[in-house]
Amino acid sequence: QAQLVESGGGLVQTGGSLRLSCVASGFSFITTRMGWFRQAPGKERDFVAAISWTGGSSMYGDSVKGRFTVSRDNAINTVWLQMNDLKPEDTAVYYCAAALGTGVLPSREGSYDYWGQGTQVTVSP
Secondary structure, eight states, X not given: OOEEEXXXXXXXXXXXXXXXXXXXXXXXXXXXXXXXXEEOTTSOEEEEEEEOSSSSOEEEOTTTTTTEEEEEETTTTEEEEEEOSOOGGGOEEEEEXXXXXXXXXXXXXXXXXXXXXXXXXXXXX
């Protein structure tokens, strides 16, 4: 049974940093593209970042470019989202997601097969 477990969320002040982790199990992590999405209260879930199965390619949503970095370690089935220079508008529940296969990096929710339960990130002014 596929499972994604996020951790690392919390409360941070504007300009601070957090690193989210997502540990995967129950599927072939090494041949899966991984992504991060976020959902703020009353808003749709938005694409944040994605990383290829090798870790050699990544892409980001416009609002986080230059501040967030996605990385992975296939040896321990883990993907991370390093978030720097956090802003109040980054406040949201952050979700880890898995897109089976080794194709192009997806930014659409519908392209992902598995989802984590989410972790809350709150950035205070």
